[in-house]
Amino acid sequence: MKKLINAVEDVVKEQLEGMALAHPELKVNYEPYYMCRADAPVKGKVAVISGGGSGHEPMHGGFVGKGMLDGACPGEVFTSPTPDQMYECAKAVDSGAGVLFIVKNYTGDVMNFEAAAELVAGEGVKVQNILIDDDVAVKDSLYTAGRRGVGTTVLAEKVVGAAAEEGYDLEQCADLCRKVNQYGRSFGVALTSCTVPAAGKPTFELGEDEVEMGIGIHGEPGTHRMPIKSVDEMTQYAAEQIIDDPAYSRTVREWDGEQWADKELTDEPFAKGDKVIAFVNSMGGTPVSELYAVYRKLDEVCRAKGLTIVRNLVGPYITSLEMQGFSITLLKADDEILKLWDAPASTPGFVR
Amino acid sequence: MSMNKAQLVTWLGKLNDVYAEKKEYLTELDAAIGDADHGINMNRGFGKVMEKLPTVEDKDIGTILKTVGMTLMSSVGGASGPLYGTFWMKGGMLLAGKDELAADDFVQFIEAGVGGILQRGRPELGDKTMYDLWAPVLEAMKDEAGNASEVIAVVDAALPVAEKALADTIPLQAKKGRASYLGERSIGHQDPGATSSYYMIETLRDVLAG
Numbered sequence: 408m409k410k411l412i413n414a415v416e417d418v419v420k421e422q423l424e425g426m427a428l429a430h431p432e433l434k435v436n437y438e439p440y441y442m443c444r445a446d447a448p449v450k451g452k453v454a455v456i457s458g459g460g461s462g463h464e465p466m467h468g469g470f471v472g473k474g475m476l477d478g479a480c481p482g483e484v485f486t487s488p489t490p491d492q493m494y495e496c497a498k499a500v501d502s503g504a505g506v507l508f509i510v511k512n513y514t515g516d517v518m519n520f521e522a523a524a525e526l527v528a529g530e531g532v533k534v535q536n537i538l539i540d541d542d543v544a545v546k547d548s549l550y551t552a553g554r555r556g557v558g559t560t561v562l563a564e565k566v567v568g569a570a571a572e573e574g575y576d577l578e579q580c581a582d583l584c585r586k587v588n589q590y591g592r593s594f595g596v597a598l599t600s601c602t603v604p605a606a607g608k609p610t611f612e613l614g615e616d617e618v619e620m621g622i623g624i625h626g627e628p629g630t631h632r633m634p635i636k637s638v639d640e641m642t643q644y645a646a647e648q649i650i651d652d653p654a655y656s657r658t659v660r661e662w663d664g665e666q667w668a669d670k671e672l673t674d675e676p677f678a679k680g681d682k683v684i685a686f687v688n689s690m691g692g693t694p695v696s697e698l699y700a701v702y703r704k705l706d707e708v709c710r711a712k713g714l715t716i717v718r719n720l721v722g723p724y725i726t727s728l729e730m731q732g733f734s735i736t737l738l739k740a741d742d743e744i745l746k747l748w749d750a751p752a753s754t755p756g757f758v759r
Numbered sequence: 760m761s762m763n764k765a766q767l768v769t770w771l772g773k774l775n776d777v778y779a780e781k782k783e784y785l786t787e788l789d790a791a792i793g794d795a796d797h798g799i800n801m802n803r804g805f806g807k808v809m810e811k812l813p814t815v816e817d818k819d820i821g822t823i824l825k826t827v828g829m830t831l832m833s834s835v836g837g838a839s840g841p842l843y844g845t846f847w848m849k850g851g852m853l854l855a856g857k858d859e860l861a862a863d864d865f866v867q868f869i870e871a872g873v874g875g876i877l878q879r880g881r882p883e884l885g886d887k888t889m890y891d892l893w894a895p896v897l898e899a900m901k902d903e904a905g906n907a908s909e910v911i912a913v914v915d916a917a918l919p920v921a922e923k924a925l926a927d928t929i930p931l932q933a934k935k936g937r938a939s940y941l942g943e944r945s946i947g948h949q950d951p952g953a954t955s956s957y958y959m960i961e962t963l964r965d966v967l968a969g
Contacts, residue, residue: 439833460836486796486836514936518841518879522832550932551939606786606795625794627940 408607410729415604419461419483426468430755433471434499439489441496442468443478448502453571453580454478456496457509457564459516460485462603463624466561466725469756475568476754484603484728485625487515493523497532505533505577509563509584511556512540513625517660524662535581538659539563541591541736543648544621544630548657555623558686558736559591561724562748565757569750581661587744589674592652594645595734597622598635599692601727620644624690624727624734638697642704645735650677650712677739679713684720684748686736691726693733698722701733709737718748724756761859762910762967767823768816770966775805777958788951792938796837797951804835804843819858824868825851838880838936839952842889845875862913866897866904873897880935887931887938887945889952892924896960911967918964925949925957 412418420437427435427442435442441458448454457467458480467479477500482488497506506527510520520536527534539556548554567584575583597619600609610626613619618641621629635641656673677683685705687698698721709716717740725734740748752759778785778801785798808830815826824847832844850868857864873893876882882890896917903916926949933945936952 482836483796483800485794486800487838487840489833489836489840491833514880515837515840518838519836522841522844522879545940550934550942552936555940603795605799606790610790610795623940625937627794627937628944 408602408604410602410604412604418604419481422461423468423481426755433755436495436499439492439495441478441480441492441499442471443496443500444471444473447477447500449477450502451504451574452502453504453575453577454497454500454502454506455509455564455568455571455580456480456493456500456506457560458482458488458493458496458520459511459513460487460625462728463725465723465756467564470561470564470568470754472752472754474572474750474752474754474759475564475757484605487513487519490519490523490526493520494526497523497527497534498530501532505535507567507571507577507580507584508534508536509560509567510536510538511560512538512553513555514552521660521667528662528664533577533664534662535577536662537581537584537588539588540657540659541588541593542623543592543594543652544623548655553657554655555627557595557624558593558688558725558734559588559738561688561720562591562684562686562736562738563587565752566744566747568752569747572750573747583743585672587738589672590739590744591736592649592674592677593734593736594648595622595624595629595690596620596641596645596732597626597629597690598731600626601691601730603728618732621648622732624725626727626730638700639704642701642735643708646705646708649735649737650708650714652676677712677714677737682715682717682740682745683709684718684738684740684744685709685716686720686724686738688725688734688736689723690730690732690734691723692729692731695722698733701735705735717745760909760911761861762865763859764816764820764823766966767820768812770963771805771808771812771827773962773966774959775809777962778802778805778955781958785951785955788949788954791948792933792941792945793951794837794937797839797955800835800837800839801955804831804840807834819856820860821851821853821855821857823851824848824854827851839955841879842876842952845879846872849875860910862904862908862910865910865913866900869897869900882935885931886935887928887933887950888935889950889956891928891931891950892921892953892956895924896921914960914964914967917960921957921960925953928953
């Protein structure tokens with residue numbers, strides 16, 4: 408393992424300390440770990456909080472700031488944060504307008520955020536949790552934990568963060584976040600594995616000339632492995648998985664203010680004529696130059712399928728440590744989403 | 760004989776030793792079908808329990824169990840943090856004020872704990888989770904508590920059931936957690952969460968047998 412670390416057990420703490428020094432506009436709390444806007448709580452504004460395992464930087468901590476998140480809770484590398492983190496963070500940033508948790512759909516994250524929502528609600532704070540489950544590599548919601556939360560999370564944090572800044576109330580923020588999730592779809596490709604510092608060896612083995620198609624952001628297995636092909640071929644495959652994905656239905660659990668309630672959701676497929684925001688992401692180890700080679704082909708595939716890319720985001724925003732690879736996210740963009748996408752944001756990892 | 764507070768504290772200390780010793784093994788089981796952190800997380804969690812234990816070990820059993828639950832909840836992470844955290848906390852809520860546990864009390868503790876796992880994780884039998892171990896174990900404990908009054912007899916009766924249930928997770932296809940994304944490839948591997956749960960029963964048996 409060749410990494411820029413001191414002691415394995417200090418990795419997350421020392422990275423947070425560095426972030427605090429580099430960004431005085433953030434307040435970093437160490438017992439338990441969370442970071443928030445130094446000016447939080449912002450009077451009258453819904454507070455948007457996300458969190459998840461570390462190792463996906465800049466998400467989520469790098470998106471804390473005006474126009475995006477009020478707070479972020481980092482867990483150990485690739486391990487979900489714990490309820491006390493979200494609880495303390497929520498209390499620190501709630502202005503009285505309530506707190507929205509944006510939660511990526513992984514079993515651990517879901518359970519820890521659910522426990523946190525119960526604790527926060529118990530303190531009389533208004534709270535809502537919305538799941539992001541956009542990874543089309545998972546076909547089946549009945550016999551799995553459902554689609555994983557990947558690239559759409561970044562776009563949701565931007566759009567919903569802007570909405571909260573504009574004065575949306577908690578229910579409106581939650582409805583918008585649910586809509587963004589239902590409008591977004593992603594697919595990822597890994598060229599190499601990655602190494603969690605505490606484990607010391609690669610999460611999975613991938614042959615020198617092999618790629619894994621449909622990978623999650625922690626090295627979860629994809630749909631299949633194959634010999635590496637040209638960027639055009641791999642991009643076309645990933646884009647078609649997204650664009651040709653049929654309607655997707657599942658049951659999600661949301662906090663209704665007093666208890667958990669099941670909700671049936673169906674995401675409609677993309678249709679000819681849709682406007683989309685196209686997001687080409689690096690898994691961490693792939694250079695931005697190669698992402699533009701992906702974007703070049705993605706643009707062509709979208710045109711051929713009758714989709715118009717109206718905005719784009721290209722770069723490493725939701726990573727998987729040093730993994731080489733990329734993911735594509737397409738988000739159907741209506742006028743509301745576009746307006747909020749264009750709104751200003753000022754965070755360490757995303758500026759508009 | 761009932762189970763006393765000293766035995767509870769010894770159990771927790773031994774569990775800490777077991778999770779330290781089995782850290783690599785649990786992580787390897789998890790690497791096969793999950794995200795390779797279960798051993799690391801359980802070891803970290805029980806390390807924290809050991810730090811907290813001296814501050815509560817002279818309190819009642821309910822307080823000790825609640826402290827264990829809250830400590831695991833806030834230090835383990837992943838899915839096992841909320842599941843084990845809820846398990847111990849539910850037991851603690853039920854046993855407030857107790858300084859020793861009769862067989863019935865003990866079985867009620869396990870029943871409340873397993874109820875907590877169900878509530879938090881919503882597993883079904885056969886999903887290849889720790890619930891596949893706890894469901895038959897709870898049944899065996901209830902049956903035994905019907906005829907015996909000793910905690911050790913209850914745990915003795917549960918141990919072979921737990922052993923079998925653990926082995927029975929191997930042929931299952933995972934339908935919950937990160938392992939579920941493997942589909943059929945999850946078949947043939949022992950469930951890491953059921954394994955760490957098995958150690959709870961095995962270790963308690965050792966402590967009670969002295």
